[in-house]
Every structure is written in C-alpha cells, then in structure tokens.
Amino acid sequence: MPIYLKAPAPANGGPDGRGWTRLSIGSMGALLDDQCALRPRDYSHLRESQDTRRARYGGYGPCTAAGNCTECPILQAAPKRLDSLDDRVLVRIHPADGRPYLVNRPEDGWASLAQRWTWQDLARLDGWEIGRRHRDEHGDGFWLERASSDG
Numbered sequence: 001m002p003i004y005l006k007a008p009a010p011a012n013g014g015p016d017g018r019g020w021t022r023l024s025i026g027s028m029g030a031l032l033d034d035q036c037a038l039r040p041r042d043y044s045h046l047r048e049s050q051d052t053r054r055a056r057y058g059g060y061g062p063c064t065a066a067g068n069c070t071e072c073p074i075l076q077a078a079p080k081r082l083d084s085l086d087d088r089v090l091v092r093i094h095p096a097d098g099r100p101y102l103v104n105r106p107e108d109g110w111a112s113l114a115q116r117w118t119w120q121d122l123a124r125l126d127g128w129e130i131g132r133r134h135r136d137e138h139g140d141g142f143w144l145e146r147a148s149s150d151g
Contacts, residue, residue, distance in 0.1 A: 003075065004067050005057045007032035034067060035060035038074045040119045042098060043142055047130055049123040061120065079126035082144070090134060091122070092141040102144075109138030 037052040039061030048055045065072040082089070082102070090106040092114065093099070100122060104113040122130075122144075131143030 002055065003037040003052050003072070004063060004069055005035040005037055005055060005060060006067070007034050008057060033062040036063045036065075036072070036074060038072075038120065038123055040123050042119065043093065043133065046119055046123055050130060074120065074124070077124065080121045080124045082125055082128055084146075087146040088131070089128075089144045090141050091117070091144055092139060095139050103141075106134075106136075106141075109136075 035057055037049055037055035037060055040046040040049045041059055041061060045055075045059040049060075063072075064074065069075060090103050091100045092103050092106075092110070094101060100117050100119060101114040102117055106112065125144070127147050128144045129147050131145045134141045134143055
C-alpha cells in the first residue's frame with residue numbers, strides 16, 4: 001500500500017500556460033513537502049489513511065524518511081492501544097484548532113473529561129474502526145467503534 005505521497009511538480013509553462021510566471025506562495029516548489037499517508041490532519045484523511053490506496057497528496061503531514069518507507073519511524077512504530085469499557089468512543093474535534101479529543105461522557109459536551117490525541121495516533125490505533133461522523137449542539141466529531149473479533 002502506498003504511503004509516500006510525492007509533492008506535485010510545478011508547471012513549467014507558468015500558471016497561465018503561456019510561459020508567464022508569477023511569484024506566489026503556492027508556486028514556490030520548495031514550500032511543498034512530500035507527504036506521508038500515515039499522518040492525516042483531519043477526519044476525511046484519517047478515513048483514507050485506513051486504506052492508503054485511496055490517498056492523494058494534500059491533507060497529510062510531511063514525510064519523515066525522505067521517501068524511504070522501509071525506514072519510516074511511523075510505519076515501524078507499534079500500533080497505538082485504547083482501553084475502554086465501552087464499545088463506542090466519541091472523538092470530538094476542537095473547533096478552534098481541529099485537534100481530536102476522546103471524550104468520556106459525550107452528553108456533557110466539552111465539560112466531559114477528555115483526552116487529547118493526534119490524528120497520526122488515531123490512524124495507528126489497533127482494535128478500533130473509524131466510525132460515522134457525529135454532530136450535536138457541542139460540535140463536530142466521529143465515533144470509534146471496537147473492531148469485532150468475529151473474523
């Protein structure tokens with residue numbers, strides 16, 4: 001499964017296709033880093049990271065191994081574990097910074113005991129599946145559902 005996502009090459013013809021080049025932040029190739037599909041930055045890319053054949057450049061963190069996936073510390077790291085008494089855990093997405101928080105009592109909203117995780121750690125979570133989106137009066141989130149051991 002591909003996890004190395006090479007940055008797109010800038011067009012040689014310029015943005016207008018006639019050779020005119022205009023200076024813009026987006027046209028500076030040095031600002032585009034290759035990315036790793038194991039480092040999602042939001043819910044939709046977290047879903048894609050579960051089957052990286054669907055992953056495309058954009059929405060992931062930078063590659064840490066210069067494209068050498070066999071030496072990738074993220075790929076080589078042990079999967080993350082989550083111990084929970086429930087078979088479903090709500091992950092709330094903080095509205096200010098977009099970070100994921102696992103909440104203890106979803107009905108209490110942001111007053112609930114919460115543990116901050118990273119998108120990258122959620123992508124490496126073992127024994128849990130990324131569930132459906134959730135929206136309520138407290139904000140956006142999604143469910144983690146314990147993977148069945150049936151098969």
